[in-house]
């Protein structure tokens with residue numbers, strides 16, 4: 001079994017850095033609508049995959065998407081552009097983790113990049129019987145890790161309140 005990269009590219013186990021994922025996609029014709037922009041649903045699919053890999057790097061177990069918070073599309077991504085997605089685990093709760101995902105569009109001819117999407121998703125770690133199981137604690141090493149963690153705690157409150165309201169309404 002080999003690890004990827006050298007020591008400086010292998011951050012401490014359990015740290016936020018150990019969960020970091022970068023994923024690249026080229027916007028091919030099948031991913032674009034008649035205006036030549038990438039489909040929103042396609043972008044959500046890439047977000048889900050990128051964040052799931054980050055969640056699995058932390059949980060080292062099967063994970064399922066419990067929710068994706070409101071997704072904000074900030075700039076159109078055009079046919080032929082490169083989409084660069086970055087994700088990391090922001091917080092580990094009891095049986096779930098929150099992942100943040102940012103997607104950037106890159107013009108391959110100029111190298112210009114602009115943030116296109118920002119999203120937060122929650123994944124639940126499942127045991128072999130498919131039941132939620134405890135996740136490992138997340139080690140916060142940097143001020144940026146701690147800032148993201150604080151923000152994730154606030155989002156969790158809002159998210160669980162919304163879930164409870166929706167369950168009450170059904």
Ligand SMILES: CC(C)(COP(=O)(O)OP(=O)(O)OC[C@H]1O[C@@H](n2cnc3c(N)ncnc32)[C@H](O)[C@@H]1OP(=O)(O)O)[C@@H](O)C(=O)NCCC(=O)NCCS
Nearest residue numbers: 064065066067092093094095096097122124132159160163
């Ligand atoms: C997500 C799922 C596993 C939760 O199962 P459950 O029986 O409701 O379990 P619990 O109520 O014990 O919740 C388990 C964890 O999920 C979290 N959770 C459940 N619903 C959530 C939501 N809508 N948003 C964020 N977190 C949620 C809970 O907070 C809990 O995490 P915690 O232990 O860290 O607090 C279950 O609803 C499921 O399997 N959903 C389908 C998932 C799926 O198929 N996703 C792919 C897209 S269809």
